[in-house]
Amino acid sequence: MNSPRELSFSIRIRAGNRTLVDIPDYSLPERRLMILFGESGIGKSLINRAVYGLLDGDEFQATINGQDAASYTSTPWVRSVQENGFFVFQEPSTHLYPLLTLGEQLREGSLKDSVSEDAILGELWSGTPTARPSSLLGVYPKPYRPSGGEKQRMLLAMAFKKIDLFLARGEAELPSLFLFDEPTGSLDNRFRDIVLSMLFDRYRRMAFTGVVVSHDYSLISMIRKEHKDLAEAVVFRELALEKSALVLRKFEPETYLGWLSVQHPPPRSPGGRQIARIESDVGVFHRTLTIARDREGSVPAPLVLNQGAMTYLKAPSGTGKTTLAKMMIGLLRGERFSMTLGGDTVGVGTREEFWRKRVWGKSMTMVFQHADEALNPRSTVFDTFKGLPTESMPTRDWVRRTLHELFEPDMADEILEREVSNLSGGQKQRLNLLRGLSLETGLIILDEPLNGLDFESSIRVLDLLRERQQRGNSILVISHNEEIFDSQVGDEGIYYLVQ
């Protein structure tokens, strides 16, 4: 395969006096599929919206290749891209129009000409309780119905219909661009694989330009294993800050694969004291959840958390992993729950006073999965550590030292007095983790700790977790990054939650 022609863009986006994005060279390989990684909040979505001509509004002042957004959007290239391509937004609710049914939107404009709808819907809904989503087609999108996963599948169905229309024209040279901004964020790994296979199958029929924005580095292994023939067609790149400048750089798959190949779970310390034990039968929201040793739930077992060990709890999205974690830390009372914590047995009747005096920040803590919501946006980074039950009031030096565990020293100094709302998504996630990990609690529950992090930050987090294990902390991880955490936790530390 010849090296691709690059579509180059110089992009600057401002909101008021603030520069949000300034990247002099953002390039897309033409008629290739680019997988774009990068820390959350670094500007991936904004840049791609700018390229696609979607920043022509009052909210931003964008300059693309020297043109203002309005002039850029009216260029023939952008008009052709918008006519022949598709943009799958990260948050499906923002893409769908609430005054049209899903069915009407699925057949809107040129999409009505596509004949592949049934096949696409069948593939996207295969193996779900709704075998065929015909019942959904008459529904108007609302915030809580259909579910996030159903909305995301519907958007993907539109995108695949549009690709099929493009392929049917057979004009490979026609400017087009198919952008998928975290297209499987609400779906589990099985559906991620289905979606990518659908995309790659279409690419094999005729090459087109596509971008998939993702944080999921295990895509690399999946593509290498199951789509070897596309090794050259799929290009991995990463948006990163280099000396405070935003750059797009190559991401060598071997960086991830090489790292993964040398990962081995640390041997489980035989003398590790039991920190907590959660009985396998859990009842909450009138549902029964079972903690088990196998994916099917045929071998129920109590979840045992030992000192100095990392334990990994797996389950498909929506099963109730976070719910169980919230029950463990006393934020939710279910119908059936029993846990031994230290010498105490706690259950659904345990008074909140117990959690307040003995558990929260003392024997156990939990790091929530959405850093955006878990941190006070109006606090400064320094203030985020105030009020924690540390031995003494945190000083600036103490906070700086804590930040150095996951931030470069100059960056730590720079953000110390910055408001949380002004941090990038990845920075927020690192701060969220550090707040929990800075406590001297025996047990730390981490809900999706690698959310929104780039590869470099993920490795730093994993190193930090290993260091905490060595200090004697027990760590319970809930994560969809199976490939990564399977490499960190041995079989004896892996549990499944089954509904």
Next chain:
Amino acid sequence: MKGEKLAARPDLVWLLVWLAGMGVLLLWDLAFLNNPALKRLLNALFNTLAAGLTVVVLALLLGWACGAGLYLLERRGRKGVYLTMTFLLNIVRSVPQIVGILAGYIVLTLLIEREVLVGSAALLFWMSAIVAVFVFLDIADLVRGRIAQFAALDFYPAMLCCGVSEARIVNVEILWKNSRAHLLHAMIAVFGMAVFLQCSIDFILSVGLSTEVSASNFPATLGGLLATMDSKQDILAVGTILTDPAYTPQLFFRHLQGLSVAFALIFTLLCIHTITAGFVRRRRL
């Protein structure tokens, strides 16, 4: 550029308009209003504004303490204290503000008669305290609303799990860091309400009560001044221009006391309203 910046801050613009309007009024009165009336007017204006500010401070303290206190009592399961406090507050809520404040003034009157309360500063404070009791519930409701809104977000339980005390989460993280703009908005509204209520009550008192304990005992406010015979005649003179338009210029020279009081009151309330509206728009509350 400066003009653009100012246009984006309508609350500041209206504060400047109020200052300018009151400045023009003062200059006009300095030039044309007789000295005793001018002194009475300035004294009443000062007292009204001071009482309004005192009401704001007291209502904020009461509202914050009750709103946050009730929430924490409920969370800690102190049902007895929580229900008693809620019951008492609901009793206050059920009393019409004017009636409640008039009842409070009766108590003040008794205290003045027995010479327990002496000195205009002390009187002004207790007059404000009575008004504050009947307006602070708006701030208490706002405080509870803000806490409820944030308690539903992840950041509240996330901080709890890290061992941060609920008192800190409520008072510092929610109310201080995330609700100052909302509280300031409520305070501006309370100030307007306080000026309005204070003047209404003083007007009623000055017009309707005995002369033994009346405006001469209570510190003068704009409401009280408006009820004096001179001011009432000035206001009535406005009606003259309906039959004799040529009399209009005379209003601005011969009937200044009443007109100045009325202007200061209406203009202040109008500006408070627009300052609040501008503030809400600017901070997107």
